[in-house]
Amino acid sequence: MRIEPTVPPEALGAIRAPLVVGAEPADAPILQPLGLLLDLAGEAMRARLFVVQSEGGAEACLRPDFTVAVARRHLERGAASGRYFYEGPAFRASQGAERAEEFLQLGVELFEAPGAPATSDAEIAALAWQAAAAGGRRDLSLWLGDVALFAAFIDSLSLAPGLAARLQRVAGRPRLLQAELARAGQPVQPSSGGSQLAAMLSGLSEREAAALLEEVWSLAGVEPVGGRGPAEIAARLVRRAEAQDAPALTEAQAEAIRGFMAIRTEPEAGLAQVAGLAGGRSEALEAALAAWETRLKVLNAAVPQGRLQFAPALGHAFDYYDGLTFEIRSQALGSDRPVAVGGRYDSLIARLGGPGDGRAVGCTVRPWRAFAGGEA
Structure with a gap:
């Protein structure tokens, strides 16, 4: 060292x-x-x-x-x-x-x-x-x-609530923000509906989402590996679901x-x-x-x-x-x-x-x- x-x-x-x-x-x-x-x-x-x-x-x-x-x-x-x-x-x-x-x-x-x-x-x-x-x-x-x-700047653009919340979450993560900007002007690609867990988690606070995920693990007898905590995994699931369902920015936005x-x-x-x-x-x-x-x-x-x-x-x-x-x-x-x-x-x-x-x-x-x- x-x-x-x-x-x-x-x-x-x-x-x-x-x-x-x-x-x-x-x-x-x-x-x-x-x-x-x-x-x-x-x-x-x-x-x-x-x-x-x-x-x-x-x-x-x-x-x-x-x-x-x-x-x-x-x-x-x-x-x-x-x-x-x-x-x-x-x-x-x-x-x-x-x-x-x-x-x-x-x-x-x-x-x-x-x-x-x-x-x-x-x-x-x-x-x-x-x-x-x-x-x-x-x-x-x-x-x-x-x-x-x-x-506050995002609020001034009158975006759809889900899209505004997503942009605020990825503001400090350049790779994720650039991906969102690259989607500008593209039509929405609805998700297949296969991620019911992600949809359920997206309506909860971070603490509630982590607790629910831990409960699911416990009921299923799943032991998480790789060092990722429930809050991190829940956040990733929610971001993936939101990316599929959220409307895209306009080119001007x-x-x-x-x-x-x-x-x-x-x-x-x-x-x-x-x-x-x-x-x-x-x-x-x-x-x-x-x-x-x-x-x-x-x-x-x-x-x-x-x-x-x-x-x-x-x-x-x-x-x-x-x-x-x-x-x-x-x-x-x-x-x-x-x-x-x-x-x-x-x-x-x-x-x-x-x-x-x-x-x-x-x-x-x-x-x-x-x-x-x-x-x-």
Whole structure:
């Protein structure tokens, strides 16, 4: 396993300093439940995880990051809100010969009760910027995206409900989204009706669908193999059924979505492009654009002029992000080696068994990438 070099204590202290303010220290077990992480990120994430299994035991993995683990700890406490700082090694398998597979992460996870300030996600992004910039690099930029803005944009196109829901689910998965765009203008191909189980699952919540699938397995005496959990398998069955039965986009709708996904510019110009591409100014889109006006007041005050970039389709490996997403990039390292990442993940709280109206946002910083004398 390739281990990342150590950051000098003085530089590490400077990077850490902004993150610890007002936060409670948190830790998490190095071993994490594999099934849960694959349910959250999809089976494609397996190739990037270090998987371990004791004889007769459930599969686990070395923690790829801290977010899910810290969220679970917060929910176990039963607190309505909490702010946590973490620091420790994380592990991800890498195909690159020069990429570290064990590396240090610092970060903050913020959990809020309903009604908390709407700017907390922008404040966490600004905090990540402050920590990353403390490492001494002078070529940083803060890239901003928004999963919720895509959902609002889709709402403005007046699509059939099933098609709109499908597009929102595949927004962070380029291969699936491109397949949907490639179907534009094609007639609907009705399914043969052979997948009654998929049709039944499609009307349920993710948790209900997984529970039903487990019950079917139990009644049939089936033992699942391959490490895929019931939630992942149920989601795949539903997506397959929906792909067969959902109406296709029109060419004009597909072109609007392609335009949205291609936006990469300064935030104010990018938001104007979103408004111009929309099929109409729906209530959801108006609210999403107004939220960005508020966020940008915070971010423009924290980040030097010219360092903000807007790419609304920006996403991360884990698909639990459902609002603002961001990456801090170094020009020297490129877009595939971000110095810091983060975003809003309200829906993860409910997926882990917490209240459905909880709010959560966090950030992770890689000190060796932030350090001016570090990764090159």
